[in-house]
């Protein structure tokens with residue numbers, strides 16, 4: 298891989314894994330970071346250059362895109378995400394980027410779907426209408442969300458809290474998403490214009506997830522089903538904007554109804570390897586819990 302690849306959202310849950318795996322392929326990688334301090338760890342990876350960007354500010358994108366061949370377009374879950382995606386696609390067009398891999402979300406194509414999916418679908422259309430060859434990836438919820446959002450309460454109380462009842466979810470390991478990104482970039486001709494639904498190998502309830510975390514860590518970890526209103530209050534206390542809170546609660550309701558249990562074979566088909574199971578994820582990340 299001799300192309301220069303820009304990855305946005307590079308310090309985020311999925312972005313940093315994409316950077317790591319591209320670095321292992323000896324790619325020339327530009328990590329688009331919101332804050333250089335958060336990007337310090339990425340700097341140590343071979344072939345990785347850090348560029349500071351603010352996705353809200355189109356002027357900040359110009360230098361980051363210079364001589365970029367391929368863009369891995371990751372946006373944060375933000376009130377401004379549509380504008381951010383538009384800014385990135387516009388700059389990609391201006392600087393004649395040759396290929397875009399868009400990180401979207403499972404269910405983005407559903408009708409009428411949920412707000413999160415509708416936002417993602419709209420951002421997909423910016424890429425589709427750009428005229429730039431592209432591939433769209435639609436991953437399920439990330440296994441690593443357990444680390445980001447629940448590791449503190451698990452370490453402190455041996456519990457994690459979600460308003461999802463007994464609904465099963467086909468969570469995916471971000472390492473598998475990153476492997477798919479690498480495959481798509483390496484063989485982009487084969488994947489051009491495709492949309493791939495990416496999931497883990499099985500759908501699990503959060504009780505089953507708690508059991509697997511307990512097995513891996515050797516300590517008792519419980520899942521606590523909580524009312525939606527309790528989660529809304531907690532998000533309010535964290536100053537999460539109402540539109541994002543509503544969208545996340547809508548997603549949790551979908552989880553609770555068992556409508557996020559779809560399992561696909563796409564990771565195996567594209568990478569030639571089975572996706573990580575939750576059991577393996579729990580073993581590999583046991584120290585986080």
Ligand SMILES: NC(=O)c1ccc[n+]([C@@H]2O[C@H](COP(=O)([O-])OP(=O)(O)OC[C@H]3O[C@@H](n4cnc5c(N)ncnc54)[C@H](OP(=O)(O)O)[C@@H]3O)[C@@H](O)[C@H]2O)c1
Pocket residue numbers: 305306307308309310311312329330331332335350351352353371372373374375400401402403436437438439442
């Ligand atoms: N999490 C899931 O389960 C899941 C499932 C399917 C799809 N997705 C989608 O995947 C995407 C990435 O999710 P994620 O969980 O990896 O997100 P994340 O961990 O919140 O990462 C977001 C990244 O965007 C950066 N960022 C935020 N504001 C920025 C700005 N103004 N300018 C430049 N960079 C900015 C953040 O940097 P700072 O932290 O420094 O601000 C961070 O690196 C989202 O579109 C999400 O909807 C997520």
